[in-house]
Amino acid sequence: xxxxxxxxxxxxxxxxxxxxxxxxxxxxxxxxxxxxxxxxxxxxxxxxxxxxxxxxxxxxxxxxxxxxxxxxxxxxxxxxxxxxxxxxxxxxxxxxxxxxxxxxxxxxxxxxxxxxxxxxxxxxxxxxxxxxxxxxxxxxxxxxxxxxxxxxxxxxxxxxxxxxxxxxxxxxxxxxxxxxxxxxxxxxxxxxxxxxxxxxxxxxxxxxxxxxxxxxxxxxxxxxxxxxxxxxxxxxxxxxxxxxxxxxxxxxxxxxxxxxxx
Amino acid sequence: xxxxxxxxxxxxxxxxxxxxxxxxxxxxxxxxxxxxxxxxxxxxxxxxxxxxxxxxxxxxxxxxxxxxxxxxxxxxxxxxxxxxxxxxxxxxxxxxxxxxxxxxxxxxxxxxxxxxxxxxxxxxxxxxxxxxxxxxxxxxxxxxxxxxxxxxxxxxxxxxxxxxxxxxxxxxxxxxxxxxxxxxxxxxxxxxxxxxxxxxxxxxxxxxxxxxxxxxxxxxxxxxxxxxxxxxxxxxxxxxxxxxxxxxxxxxxxxxxxxxxx
Numbered sequence: 001x002x003x004x005x006x007x008x009x010x011x012x013x014x015x016x017x018x019x020x021x022x023x024x025x026x027x028x029x030x031x032x033x034x035x036x037x038x039x040x041x042x043x044x045x046x047x048x049x050x051x052x053x054x055x056x057x058x059x060x061x062x063x064x065x066x067x068x069x070x071x072x073x074x075x076x077x078x079x080x081x082x083x084x085x086x087x088x089x090x091x092x093x094x095x096x097x098x099x100x101x102x103x104x105x106x107x108x109x110x111x112x113x114x115x116x117x118x119x120x121x122x123x124x125x126x127x128x129x130x131x132x133x134x135x136x137x138x139x140x141x142x143x144x145x146x147x148x149x150x151x152x153x154x155x156x157x158x159x160x161x162x163x164x165x166x167x168x169x170x171x172x173x174x175x176x177x178x179x180x181x182x183x184x185x186x187x188x189x190x191x192x193x194x195x196x197x198x199x200x201x202x203x204x205x206x207x208x209x210x211x212x213x214x215x216x217x218x219x220x221x222x223x224x225x226x227x228x229x230x231x232x233x234x235x236x237x238x239x240x241x242x243x244x245x246x247x248x249x250x251x252x253x254x255x256x257x258x259x260x261x262x
Numbered sequence: 263x264x265x266x267x268x269x270x271x272x273x274x275x276x277x278x279x280x281x282x283x284x285x286x287x288x289x290x291x292x293x294x295x296x297x298x299x300x301x302x303x304x305x306x307x308x309x310x311x312x313x314x315x316x317x318x319x320x321x322x323x324x325x326x327x328x329x330x331x332x333x334x335x336x337x338x339x340x341x342x343x344x345x346x347x348x349x350x351x352x353x354x355x356x357x358x359x360x361x362x363x364x365x366x367x368x369x370x371x372x373x374x375x376x377x378x379x380x381x382x383x384x385x386x387x388x389x390x391x392x393x394x395x396x397x398x399x400x401x402x403x404x405x406x407x408x409x410x411x412x413x414x415x416x417x418x419x420x421x422x423x424x425x426x427x428x429x430x431x432x433x434x435x436x437x438x439x440x441x442x443x444x445x446x447x448x449x450x451x452x453x454x455x456x457x458x459x460x461x462x463x464x465x466x467x468x469x470x471x472x473x474x475x476x477x478x479x480x481x482x483x484x485x486x487x488x489x490x491x492x493x494x495x496x497x498x499x500x501x502x503x504x505x506x507x508x509x510x511x512x513x514x515x516x517x518x519x520x521x522x523x524x
Contacts (some may be wrong), residue, residue, distance in 0.1 A: 022288040113522065121438035130472070163298050171474070175437040175516050175523035176383035178318035179455045179475030181482070183439070190425055193441045202350045210392070212433070213441030217482035222441070224502065225285055240486065252439050260368045260375065261523055 021239055027225040028234035036068035040157035044234050050162045053241040056152070058223035059233035060170040060185055061128070061139055061149050069140045071096055086110050096138050100125035105262060113173075116141060119253035120185060120262065122172045142168065145186030146248040165189035168249070169219040175261060182223035182248040184215035191215075191245030192252055194226065194251040213252055214243055283501055289487040290496035298330035303417035306496050312424045315503040318414070319484035321495035322402055322432040322447055323390070325410050331402045333358055348372050348495075355391065358400050358434065367524060375435075378403060381515035382447060383524065384434045407448030408510040415450040427451035430511070431481040437523060444485035446477035446511040454514055455508030475514055476480035476505055 028048050034040065037133030040058060050056070064070065078091035079098065085095045089110030098104075101114035105121055113253045114125040118141070126141035154164040173179075184192060192215035223233040238246045256262060271414030290310050296302070302320060312318065326332065340353035341360070348356045351372030363376035366385055376387040380403070386402035407430045415428040435441075438491075446454060450464045454477035484497040518524060 022286055023483070024284055024286050025483070026284040038440070058453045086478070108522065171472075174475075176516050176521060177475060177478070177480070178516050179514065181443075181475050181478050191355045210433075212442050212485065213436075213439060214486065216439065216441070216443050217486050219287070219484035220479035221287070221486070223474065224476065224483070225283070252441065253439050254438050259438060260370065 007009070013088070020188060023221075023237060023239035025221050025225050026236045026238070027232045028236065029232065031062070031107050031231075034062040034067065034233070036070070038066045039155065040066050040234075041127070041152050042161055045156055048236055050156065050160045050236065051238060052163045053238070053244070054162065054164045055167060055168055055190060055218055055237040055240055055243075056164050057167045057219060057226075057235045057237065058149075058152060059226060060092060060141060060145065060168050061124070062233040063152070063168050063186070064139045064142050066147065067142055069142055071138050071140060073138060085112065085192045090154075093124075093138065094128065096127045096140070099126045100127050100140055107162070114233070115262070116184070118145065118250055120172070122170070126170060126185075132194040141170070141185060146188065146250055147186075147188035150189040163189070165244070167215055167219055171224060181216070182219040182226075183213075184219045184252060187215050187247055187249040189247070190218075190247060191243045191249030192249060213247060214240075215247065215252065218260045275291070283485075285499060285501035287483050287487050288498045288500070289489075289494045291494065292496060293493075296324040296327040296495070298320055298328065298332070300328045301417065302328050302496075303421055304412050307418055307421045308486070310498055312422045312426050312498065313500060314425045314499070316424065316426045317429060317430045317452060317480055317499040317502055317505075318413060318418060318426050319481060319488075319497045319499065320411075321488060322388070322403060322430050324495040325407070325430050325448070326401045326404050329404055329410065331404055333400050333402060334499045335398045335400060343409065346375065355389065355400065358389045358402070361385045361469070362389050362402055374406070380407065380447070380512055382434070383433070388432060388447075402483075403432070403447065408450065408512055409448075411511070412448040417511030425451070427506070427516065429477060429481055429484070430466065431484060433485070443478070444481040444488075446514060449477050449509055449511040451506070452480075452509060453505045454511060456494035456505070476502075477511060477514065513518065 013064050028044055030047050073092045076092040076095045077161045078095040082095035083091045087110030097112050102117050103115045108112040115121050116125050128139050132248050149166040149168045153232045168185045171180035172183050193213040195213045196210040225235050226232045281300050290306050291311050335354045338354040338357045340357040344357035345353045348370030359374050364379050365377045368375040377383050378387050390401050397513045411428040411430045423445040428447045428450045431444045432447050433442040434445050456474040487497050488494045
């Protein structure tokens with residue numbers, strides 16, 4: 001995650017809260033269907049004018065496709081545990097989920113909530129049949145989504161000369177609340193957790209343990225212009241200059257000793 | 263949640279996914295410290311030009327203050343359960359949390375995760391000492407945040423003639439992930455859950471069980487310009503015309519029979 005320009009001169013790294021200015025979130029339109037080996041940074045930077053401080057948000061699905069992290073259902077031979085867990089679902093899909101899982105957190109009638117090797121807890125360990133290139137294919141999470149983000153970022157900076165940040169995002173369900181929100185699974189060039197500890201509010205109350213998962217908030221904002229059926233797998237958020245940093249999305253994983261729900 | 267203009271003529275209610283246009287998120291600057299009885303809609307509409315389809319996001323903290331949902335620590339007499347649960351924390355704060363809770367979900371050394379009467383699962387049942395008007399005060403969630411949102415919305419529409427939506431938001435922690443993200447605890451005039459069931463992706467795969475918690479994504483986006491220490495308790499998101507609707511934030515609560523983590 002080195003910065004090819006040797007610094008972040010254009011970015012303020014002062015961890016202040018509240019930019020007090022408008023943000024914009026812009027979809028990247030006209031991207032083609034992504035194939036293994038495609039240069040996402042080139043495809044994106046050819047379709048949108050980037051500026052210093054922009055956060056380029058890229059859907060995990062296209063990052064995985066570019067990296068060849070795709071598996072055909074008919075190449076999967078389900079193990080006995082996969083068959084046992086599948087319920088009415090395709091045991092080959094369940095086999096893919098088990099291979100991508102470090103641990104199952106909950107399992108109910110073919111619906112699996114798993115912890116991935118990266119530490120993310122999500123449905124099906126991030127294995128997904130929607131928006132695959134062809135029917136019968138499953139798309140897996142990148143091997144190392146933070147490294148994916150760093151590679152895309154370095155290439156974007158090289159191509160454009162602009163110091164941008166990159167998030168790789170996916171749609172995760174949540175405990176207790178319905179619906180998915182997009183969250184960061186990979187990050188480069190950005191503060192992912194904004195720690196307000198020690199800052200004081202307007203009456204002098206010292207904020208304790210207040211840490212904001214800004215990368216997840218950016219990911220969710222980008223989803224609002226991306227859309228799962230519209231084929232828009234990337235967006236650019238502009239106006240967040242105060243969030244320069246070098247966090248990784250895996251920093252968002254709750255450490256096991258502090259996790260009350262795993 | 264009636265619409266004073268007798269319809270939403272300016273808004274498309276077609277539940278399409280992906281607006282394919284830019285969004286903006288703008289902080290509402292210059293709001294004064296909020297006191298009981300203050301007219302938030304008047305204060306906000308006097309500081310920002312609203313347009314049809316705008317989503318006005320208001321921090322729960324100021325909604326609660328305007329509604330007088332504030333309690334003084336020294337008015338609280340801690341019950342034996344509050345004393346037992348407090349650990350190193352102030353048992354009077356714990357007493358306030360217990361009074362606001364329908365049920366405790368987890369309790370560890372004064373850190374309580376509770377289900378509120380509305381069904382929200384969050385730290386301290388939403389009871390918060392930060393950004394109170396004076397030290398020694400606790401701010402509680404509104405009695406009915408969806409009704410709060412509807413009242414603010416009706417007043418904004420009456421004052422401006424613009425058909426806007428309103429979200430009331432709070433910062434909630436999550437299972438498995440570090441940091442808080444802002445989520446919707448009250449909503450009016452907006453789709454809160456965008457159901458893509460039956461829609462097809464580009465290769466014809468029918469999306470199953472894909473529901474996006476767009477209200478929570480909007481809430482998180484607004485947090486990025488609001489800021490806990492900067493005293494900016496409101497923001498406006500523009501460009502989401504496809505999300506007109508009449509969802510309530512309580513629709514976001516996972517029904518108990520589908521909740522694997524409660």
